[in-house]
Amino acid sequence: MKRSSSLSTRSLRSILASLVLLLAAAVIPEFPSAQAQSAPTSRPSSTAIRTPDFDETLRWYQDKLGFRLIGSENFVQGRTAVLERSGFLLEVTEVDHLLQQDQDPNAGNEAAVTRVPVISLIVPDVDKEVSRLRKAGVDILQSPEDELDGRFRTAQIRDNGRHRIELREPIDESGYSAMGR
Template identity: 85%
Template sequence: MKPNSSLSTRSLRCILAGLGLLLAALVISDLSSAQAQSAATSRPSSTSIRTPDFDETLSWYQDKLGFRLIGSENFVQGRRAVLERSGFLLEVTEVDHLLQQDQDPDATGGVAVTRLPVISLIVPDVDKEVSRLRKAGVDILQAPEDELDGRFRTAQIRDNGRHRIELREPIDENGFNAMGR
């Protein structure tokens, strides 16, 4: 009778393992379709930047833009930290060198700036934010202006390294800017 109970136990384990795999596949399928629907209707809420000036970059994002440190890790290759501001996550990775970039005509101080913004932050008042950042010594790459479609007022700044950051102030669908501009 022992061989039959062993066979039954083995069969039961296989059935349970199969059911577990089927359940996992269903959960993954549901998550994937939910993520696809969410991605179609939402904007990105995170990004990652690389920098050789890790400590300086963390301080810059905390002091100038109000990000808070969520956590950090040390690896053999360098360090990594995650910062957060109003639900937006920023991963900062330490590197010993940066990838070559084509020279940007907007480069300042001999440091090439990314051509397109790597970060886009929603702010309540772009003009006030730019004024505050200018007083704090931040490089302003584009003064505040309304986008052609009239949905956002935008400006662009440069972080302590070479990353272009876009500041966006929403304007409602009727062209009304709640800030009175």
């Protein structure tokens, strides 16, 4: 049985279908026939994360990283919301303890912890962004440093649900690819 929602199921499905199309479009420049393009035409556009603390996660992304809430949906199994920042869409889904245990019965709450970034955001100045986030009390996992290939300056932070987020500042846009690597 569905609870009240700010978006209809049809609207949310439409948004999610659009996300899939945007992701597909972001991959196209990776094919050899499109590699001759001289300038980047797309950037990663969306991702989704699961969290057991839905309300706090929404607040964290809005307060710390400047995302805005586009809409949310309440279901019997949990809630889902779509946030946006600079055209990048983030779907946040609520997961209760039982769903986490189904994934790995021995992991408990550690099931939400990632060792690699689940989100990678392009920022204009990674040092300035890390400084701002540090002052806001955000957990900095990796201070800004240049990648070995010299194309990006990166840092890593952790959100309130312990997901890793990579911040990437392009140093050399000529080597940019649509997936950020």
